[in-house]
Amino acid sequence: MINRSKDFLRKRVEEDLKLGRYKKIVTRFPPEPNGFPHIGHAKSISINFGIAKEYGGECNLRMDDTNPTTENIEFVEALKDAVEWLGFKWSGDVRYTSDYFLKLYNYAIKLIKMGKAYVDSLSEEEIREYRGTVTSAGKRSIYAKRGIEENLELFARMRSGEFREGEHVLRAKIDMSSANMKMRDPLLYRIKRADHFRAKDKWAIYPMYDFAHPLSDYIEGVTHSICTLEFENNRDIYDWLIDTLELKPPRPYQHEFARLNINYTIMSKRKILELIDKNIVSSWDDPRLPTIAGLRRRGYTPEAILNFCEQIGVAKANSIVDIAQLEFAIRDDLNPKVPRVMSVFKPLKVTIENYSGFEDIEASYYPHDVPKEGSRVLPFSKEIYIEQDDFMENPPKDYYRLTPNQPVRLKYAYIISCQEVIKDDNGNIVEIKAKYYPNSKSGSDSSGIRVKSAIQWVEANSAKKIEIRLYDRLFKKETPESIEDINPNSLEIIKNALIEPAVIQDRVNDRFQFERHGYFYRDPVDYSDKRPIFNRVVSLKDSWAKKIKKDNRRDRNKPKKEHIEGKVAPMSREEENLFQIYTKKHNLNKEVANTLARDIELSKFYQEALKEFNSPITIGNITTNEVARELKIKKIDEVKFTPKYIADLAKMIDSETISTKIAKQVFEEMNKSGREPTKIVEERGLKQINDKSLILAIIRDVISKNEDNVKKFRDGNKKLLGFFIGEVLKASNGKANPKIVNSLIIEELNRAL
Secondary structure, rough: OOOOOOOHHHHHHHHHOOOOOOOOOEEEEOOOOOOOOOOHHHHHHHHHHHHHOOOEEEEEEEEEOOOOOOHHHHHHHHHHHHHOOOOOOOOOEEEEEEHHHHHHHHHHHHHHHHEEEEEOEEEEHHHHHOOOOOOOOOOHOOOOOOHHHHHHHHHHHHHOOOOOOOOOOOEEOOOOOOOOOOOOOOOOEEOOOEOOOOOEEEOOOEEOOOHHHHHHHHHHHHEEEEEEEHOOOOOOHHHOOOOOOOOOOOEEEEEEEEOOOEEOOOOOOHHHHHHOOOOOOOOOOOOOOEHHHHHHOOOOOOOHHHHHHHHHHHOOOOEEEEEHHHHHHHHHHOOOOOOEEEEOOEEEEEEOOOOOOOEEEEOOOOOOOOOOOOOEEEOOEEEEEHHHHHHHOOOOOOOOOEOOOOOOOOOOOOOOEEEEEEOOOOOOEEEEEEEHHHHHHOOOOOOOOOOOOOOOEEEEEOEEEEEEEEEEOEOOOOOOOOHEEEEEOOOEEEEEEEEOOOHOOOOOEEEEEOOOOOOEEEOOOOOOOOEEEEEEOOOOHHHHHHHHHHHHHHHOOOOOOOOOOOOOOOOOOHHHHHHHHHHHOOOOOOOHHHHHHOHHHHHHHHHHHHHHHHHHHHHHHHHHHHHHHOOOOOOOOOOOOHHHHHHHHHHHHHHHHHHEEEEEEEHHHHHHHOHHHHHHHHHHOOOOEOOOOHHHHHHHHOOOOOOOOHHHHHEEEOHHHHHHHHHHHHHHOEEEHHHHHHHHHHHHHHHHH
């Protein structure tokens, strides 16, 4: 078992158990049922349910249903469904804050009798004005002087529905000069003249979140009330209520963690609802949305989402996570699971003139490095379809697919060559006449013909017509601010794509890798055998990153150094001197030294980092790769990292505290958030595993789960070594020391079985 570093929440739980503060850990997931849950809720679900499970406790699912105007049963069901789909089970029945309305009301009565709460009749604008500012104290309402009996009478009349909305509120009497603005006599109850989806018209007043939340936690016996950082200042109210009401222990405590923010998307349920109302997206389960229902419909798996939540960790400071990390998680989950199949999105007919008859070709569903077996039958005849992009009449250099002068292999089948190009009246290519080579069949090729690539195809008569929905990022801007930032190309529909027949006949798999196109999922709402529809879950590679990089390069205004086309511009005397120092004194390789010497800004950054930690080679490599990449698109005063941060990163690499692979992840987060690398490593538990016994345990676990591949390795398939190394690194979340893995794994593979 991997000895993972504990995050600060788990450390607190362990400390509380060790000190005997609680006999049993109880957490809760308390969403408001005013919309569908999103990926941010998935993180909260994984934390609350995960901690309860790890420490033998319980996690409650509680609907925070205190606003009757925005909540309904549809949202309740969506929340329940999300928790169950992610693989968790709440303790007992679903709980509702509305279950405790009478108890909460009685707690309010107690505060009034203690002189700690009063009915205020100021308007909303006056309350805001009286609250003061962060630099000036507030002023208490004149209505705070009301006596206890008058407050009790008014509060009872508020409950019975005698007043209009906004006419009165119930406030706590705390401190109008508190540095924490939340503590300046916060609202506890307000009047709402609306029917509740559960309580109907029984109540005319509803508790505020800050009042209902801590007391509901206490009523349920919650020990650790875990919420996101925006509620940090609310913790003082939480503690004040529990302490002032003198509630008997054990009492709950609030703990905050950083909420999940992802670029190129929005998490606000209000903004998502706006997108739905304006028909920019179809519904809460639109596959472009970050809702759990949307991700599920798109084809994401619970495992991918939970792995993503685990990988980003539990932090104390807010930051923005790159959506590419979420996309990596689903690729990583699907890659070893799903069958590979062939599809053609833009069909071009090919007639193989010298082929007659019909045959079935058996083809594997999985590549050799995937420890899974399975195959399907590919019908083959003289009429097939290939992708339009797989043929070019006048190809550029390095085009390796079919051309009039270049044969190509049909994957799993034969080599063909072009004999004639058929065009329509507009000059568009509509058909290729080809010939095949009978002795070139894949797996038994004796033709002697050399080809540079294999292309996809489907047999014309048996291929099935499908609709493809290609989803991309919903926003074109990294931090979207309005609907103006919508990506107009977030959905592309291809109506007449073709797929091999085995996919439609398959009743076991619902996700596939369409080779070269990405991972796809049968749309669970619109799919039917008569109208097969597939959603693209994710592309095979992060093509968006390349686009952004290209755009950034196009936009940057840095002057280019003058050079002679085809030749390297000669160094100046100063650059030559630096080059000699970097190669001879710092022992940098010539490429790194050349890059540094020719860039004054980069060279200065490198030298500043060396003053912090003398490791020329490591710092040189980071500077000429990661740092240089950022300085191509940003000015030095725009980057969020410093030379000291790079030095600290190099120090952790040299001491083998982290691997070079993890260092890249740390740099990316440091680049986005400006946080110190040591804190990132500590909080996310990224320290490299150097203990040979721990790594050996991981290796043996991987080997025990892949006995078929172990046998293939021992029988001579040494290519599988890379597979096993990758699985070990994956099982350790990339933290196992690669040197130690490499030194141990071959011996263990040969010893296995």
